[in-house]
Ligand code: SF4
């Protein structure tokens with residue numbers, strides 16, 4: 001979450017991007033070792049699975065609209081503070097490579113906090 005464009009209050013009231021249904025478990029954040037360590041120090045040891053050279057949450061079997069909520073999510077939002085995974089820090093943007101290998105930045109169209117911005121903004 002980028003504080004310059006989204007307020008913590010907006011995200012605490014929404015929390016949409018911290019819940020995953022069966023169609024978007026591929027969007028689980030990548031968890032580098034220091035993030036896993038920070039989670040464990042906070043007393044949270046979720047089931048993990050490899051994601052390249054790092055790890056991510058092990059996807060549970062989800063049916064229909066059933067949601068997997070990130071184990072670091074609380075009623076008031078993310079509990080990870082500055083230890084938040086990079087993927088989450090830059091949300092609602094995503095960095096990706098196109099087929100030619102060029103890096104692209106995309107914005108998540110479904111993020112309610114982005115509704116007040118035009119494409120140009
Ligand atoms: S979807 Fe957007 S507004 Fe909602 S919690 Fe995520 S970043 Fe915040």
Ligand code: SF4
Nearest residue numbers: 018070072073078088
């Ligand atoms: S680490 Fe925090 S911001 Fe990222 S998905 Fe989990 S609760 Fe949401």
